[in-house]
Amino acid sequence: MTGPSIEAVNLSKNYERFAAVSNLNLRLEGPKCVGFLGPNGAGKTTTLKIFTHLIKPTSGEAYINGQDITKNVRKALAHAGALIESPEIYPAFTPREALSEIAELRGIPRTERAKRVDEVIAEVRMAEWENKRVGKFSKGMKQRINIAAALLTDPEVILLDEPTTGLDPRGMTEVRDIVKSLKTRNKLIFMSSHLLSEVADVCDEVAMIDHGKLVKYDTLGNVTSQFSRGEGVVDITVSRDIDEVQVTAISAVDGVVSLEKLDPRNVRVRFRGGLDAQEKLLYDLVSKRxxxxxxxxxxxxLEDAYLNLIEDSR
Ligand SMILES: Nc1ncnc2c1ncn2[C@@H]1O[C@H](COP(=O)(O)OP(=O)(O)OP(=O)(O)O)[C@@H](O)[C@H]1O
Ligand SMILES: [Mg+2]
Structure with a gap:
């Protein structure tokens, strides 16, 4: 069998006459993270809900690892774990108790439950909290438990709907680190997000959707370079308020196209070329002291690409 995959074939979901998802064709295959982008109401949650059998498509098919989610629900879902709308965990439970209950519901045999619960708790780095009550946890910690629940059956396909929304920067980083570590373990992660910096940080590919229609599916590199006109962008921070001498020094560096002050200590620099040019730019800037x-x-x-593609699709 090939690697983990999900596929939508002419997938549509109508609410009365309104098309929330419209003739979506998309095939994701192999261990990687794919960011699912699109404006509010674009159809991301609807698509993810179809893949988890929370709602039925109006027409078309959805497959997980080649199994049709409508015709072979059990087989299809056997390979999938999902976090769609962060469920509330019963506050009097400890992570261990909550996850053991969910493991039972998911049909994990009694003899294997404790071991699986241990493994997922370690995976989301909650071992030191496993016997504390969830009611006292921060949102970020609760979200890690929700992710642990999605991982209980050791799924190859993981569907996450805005997993970091509502978390503070530390909570976001923790969740992203978990996603990154899952990538290294042969999983296919399909993750919706409104945070382009997050997608640029953790995803290998992006799928963009607008008005229920697929606007773009490609590697992160291709999507960004298509709209970057051969230019790269870096943000740099300096230790004290930037002055004209520094501005002139940066502008004079070979390959620099433009410079934009974001605030007194942060500057966005556009430069010609790809990663080689970026490496040289770093070296040159360091030597300018x-x-x-x-x-x-x-x-x-990615922001430029996103705005262009969404604009074109309207
Ligand atoms: N049960 C429903 N009944 C009627 N319309 C619905 C229902 N669920 C979703 N919709 C509509 O379908 C469209 C797509 O919604 P969906 O939640 O999939 O968007 P989304 O891309 O997840 O947006 P967001 O970024 O805001 O989460 C929206 O216009 C929404 O109002
Ligand atoms: Mg949504």
């Missing part, structure tokens, strides 16, 4: 304390590839290339 401008007090640079951080240098980071920016998500703004």
């Amino acid at each position: 401008i007090g640079m304390v951080s240098f980071k590839g920016s998500a703004s290339a």
